[in-house]
Amino acid sequence: MFSGKIPEGLRVLVFDEDPQYLSSLVEHLQEFQYKVTRCNEEEEAIYLLRTHMNKFDIAILEAQNPYGATFRLLSEIGSEMNIIIISKDDSVKSVINWIRNGACDYLIKPIRHEDLRLIFKHAVKKMEVRRSVAVVGEAEDKAAKQSSSYVGDFTMRNANERKRSMFLDGQASKEDQNHYRDSTTKKRRLAWVGNLHTKFVEAVDYFGIDKAVPKKILERMNIENITRDNVASHLQKFRMNLKKQNDQNKKNQSLTTSQRRMYSGEGSSEFHRGMNVQQILNPNLMTQFISPLGHHDDDGVSVSLSERNLVMNHQYHHTHQTSQFGCIDHNNPEESLAYNEEEAGVSKLICSFTQDSEEMSLLHLYEPVMETMMHVHEPSMVDIPSFPSPVTQSSFLNQAKTITMVDVCGQQQINNLIDGNNFLDNPRLGSAKRDQDGSRSGGPA
DNA sequence: CTCCCAATAT
DNA sequence: AATATTGGGA
Numbered sequence: 001m002f003s004g005k006i007p008e009g010l011r012v013l014v015f016d017e018d019p020q021y022l023s024s025l026v027e028h029l030q031e032f033q034y035k036v037t038r039c040n041e042e043e044e045a046i047y048l049l050r051t052h053m054n055k056f057d058i059a060i061l062e063a064q065n066p067y068g069a070t071f072r073l074l075s076e077i078g079s080e081m082n083i084i085i086i087s088k089d090d091s092v093k094s095v096i097n098w099i100r101n102g103a104c105d106y107l108i109k110p111i112r113h114e115d116l117r118l119i120f121k122h123a124v125k126k127m128e129v130r131r132s133v134a135v136v137g138e139a140e141d142k143a144a145k146q147s148s149s150y151v152g153d154f155t156m157r158n159a160n161e162r163k164r165s166m167f168l169d170g171q172a173s174k175e176d177q178n179h180y181r182d183s184t185t186k187k188r189r190l191a192w193v194g195n196l197h198t199k200f201v202e203a204v205d206y207f208g209i210d211k212a213v214p215k216k217i218l219e220r221m222n223i224e225n226i227t228r229d230n231v232a233s234h235l236q237k238f239r240m241n242l243k244k245q246n247d248q249n250k251k252n253q254s255l256t257t258s259q260r261r262m263y264s265g266e267g268s269s270e271f272h273r274g275m276n277v278q279q280i281l282n283p284n285l286m287t288q289f290i291s292p293l294g295h296h297d298d299d300g301v302s303v304s305l306s307e308r309n310l311v312m313n314h315q316y317h318h319t320h321q322t323s324q325f326g327c328i329d330h331n332n333p334e335e336s337l338a339y340n341e342e343e344a345g346v347s348k349l350i351c352s353f354t355q356d357s358e359e360m361s362l363l364h365l366y367e368p369v370m371e372t373m374m375h376v377h378e379p380s381m382v383d384i385p386s387f388p389s390p391v392t393q394s395s396f397l398n399q400a401k402t403i404t405m406v407d408v409c410g411q412q413q414i415n416n417l418i419d420g421n422n423f424l425d426n427p428r429l430g431s432a433k434r435d436q437d438g439s440r441s442g443g444p445a
Numbered sequence: 446c447t448c449c450c451a452a453t454a455t
Numbered sequence: 456a457a458t459a460t461t462g463g464g465a
Binding site (some may be wrong): 189190191192229230233236237 | 456457458459460
C-alpha cells in the first residue's frame with residue numbers, strides 16, 4: 001500500500017552481529033530500493049559513520065548494551081545522523097535510553113517487514129530540515145542535489161516530468177489521471193535481488209530458455225506485486241547476459257585452441273620442465289584472481305580453466321605491462337599474428353620471465369588489443385600451455401599462483417587491485433562486494 | 446486485443 | 456548498470 005511513495009536509493013548503513021540476520025536485513029532493504037552498505041563488525045560500522053557520515057542517509061545499528069561504543073557514537077553524532085537502533089531488548093528502559101541518547105528510532109527484534117521499509121521517514125525529516133536551512137546557504141543545497149537521493153529531489157523530478165509532458169500534449173485529463181496515480185500507485189523500481197532472481201531463474205529453467213516467455217515465467221514464479229513487464233524487462237537482460245557469456249566462452253575457446261597450436265611445436269615442453277616458480281608467489285595476491293569457482297570476474301579479472309590450459313584475463317593496457325619480471329616483446333609481429341589468426345584485432349605476444357638472470361619462457365601473454373577510439377582494450381590473456389597431467393582443482397590453484405607471479409600485473413596494478421578492494425577507501429564499492437558475498441548465490445557474471 | 450521482443454528512455 | 460517504457464509486429 002505504500003508502494004510508490006518510497007524514495008529510491010537512500011543510502012543505508014546496516015550492522016548486526018548475527019551475520020545471518022544481517023543478510024536478511026540487507027536483502028529486505030535492497031528490495032525496498034535502499035542502497036545498502038553492510039557492516040559485519042560494530043567497529044567497522046562506527047568507523048564508517050565517524051569518517052563517512054555524509055555518505056549515508058540512515059544507519060541501522062544493532063546494539064545490546066548501552067555502555068558500548070555504539071552508544072558513545074550515538075551521543076556524538078546522533079544529532080547529525082539518522083541512527084536507528086535495533087535490539088532484542090524490548091524493555092521500556094532500553095528504548096528510552098537509546099532514544100534519549102539520540103537514536104531516531106528503536107526497533108525491537110524481530111523487526112517487522114513494514115517497519116524496515118518505512119525507515120526512510122527519518123531521512124525525510126532530516127532532509128526537510130536541511131532544505132529549510134539551505135534556502136540561504138548554498139553548500140548544503142549543493143550537497144543535497146549531489147546525492148540525489150533525498151526525497152526532495154525525488155518529488156521534484158516527478159513534478160518536472162509532469163509539467164513537461166503536460167506542456168507537450170496539452171491535455172490535462174490524462175495528466176490528471178497520471179498525477180493522481182503518481183502520488184499513490186506509481187510503480188517503483190523492482191530490484192531483482194536474491195530470492196526474486198532465483199525464482200526467476202528457476203522458472204526460466206523450467207520452461208527452457210527458448211520457451212520461457214514473460215507471461216509463463218510470471219505465472220510460474222507466482223510472486224505477488226510483480227508485473228509481466230517487470231519480468232519481460234528482466235528476461236531481456238537475462239538473455240543478453242547469456243549471450244554475452246556465450247560470446248565470451250567462444251572467444252576463450254578459440255584463443256586456447258590457437259594457443260595450443262602454437263605451443264605444440266618446438267619449445268612447448270620447455271614451459272614447465274622442472275620449473276618451480278611458486279616460491280616467488282605472493283599468495284595474498286591470488287585471492288584477487290582466483291575464486292573457489294575457478295572464475296573470478298570482478299573488475300575485469302577473470303580466470304577460467306579448460307582441461308589443459310589456464311587462461312587469465314586481465315585488463316591492462318599492454319604498454320603498462322612492464323613488470324620487473326617480464327620482458328615484453330613489442331617487436332614481434334610474426335608471433336603476434338600466429339596467435340591472432342582468428343581475431344580481428346592486433347595481438348601481441350608478450351612473454352618471458354627471468355629468474356636468476358636466466359631467461360625462461362614461462363608464459364605467453366596474449367593480448368588481442370582491439371583499439372577503439374576510446375582506447376578501450378579487450379582483455380589480455382595469459383596461458384599456461386599443456387600441463388603434463390590433467391589439472392585437478394588444487395593443482396589448478398597452484399598453477400594459478402604461478403601465473404600471477406609471473407606477473408601479469410606489475411606492482412602498480414596489484415596495488416590498484418588492492419585499493420579497489422579496500423572497503424574503507426571506497427565504501428560503496430566495498431559494500432557491493434560484501435553484499436554479494438552475503439546474499440547472492442555466486443557464480444560467473 | 447494480448448503478448449513478445451527489441452529498442453530506447455530514465 | 457539496471458530497470459522501465461514504448462512501439463511495431465505476430
